[in-house]
Amino acid sequence: MLFTELKKIQDNDIEQTLAEKLEARGIDPSILQQELGGTEVTVEQLISEVVEGLIAQAADANRESFRARQRKGFEQAQAAGKSVGRPSRKSPESFRQVQQMYETHEISGTQAAALLGVARGTFYRWLKEAQEGAPQSP
Known part of the structure; x- marks a missing residue:
């Protein structure tokens, strides 16, 4: 949480803090505007980037x-048999019950999902899983 908040700090916040710190030490903050080694990068920009x-x-x-830590917790929970x-x-x-009603065409997939309180895609996934797990007749 701390680092998420720190990432929200704007360049101008860093620059303003630098200027205030320099002034507090009796140093002219204009040194932050000096370009480094003939480049167009200022001291202020370099410090902000760092x-x-x-x-x-x-x-x-x-x-x-x-x-x-999260992965370790999951692994420990699984090893302990917890879901x-x-x-x-x-x-x-x-x-x-709903599957039987659906398969006998008493209700639609949308109605089946509503009866179970799930999304239609979830109902169809459960239906597919049930059909794949059912013993096949010869």
């Missing part, structure tokens, strides 16, 4: 650290 780069690196490291992710809304008994 600060932004450091913030971006810290944010990336923070994100990777979070993902590693990970959103629980299924599928109730086998109610699905079988």
Whole structure:
């Protein structure tokens, strides 16, 4: 969260802070406008680029650290036999009833999905999974 907020800092915020810090130390902030080595890059621009780069690196490291901890937590939960992710809304008994109504053309796929309280695509996916898992007759 900290690094996400730091990335929102604007260049002019960095530049203003630099100018204020220099003035507080009795240094003329106009030195920030000096070009470096005949280039069109000023001291101020260089410092801003360095600060932004450091913030971006810290944010990336923070994100990777979070993902590693998250991955480790998932692995530990799975190893302990706990379910990970959103629980299924599928109730086998109610699905079988709705599936039978759908297969006998009493209701449409849209109506079946509404009865189960899921999206139509979810109903069709469950239907496909049920058909793939059903024993095939010779």
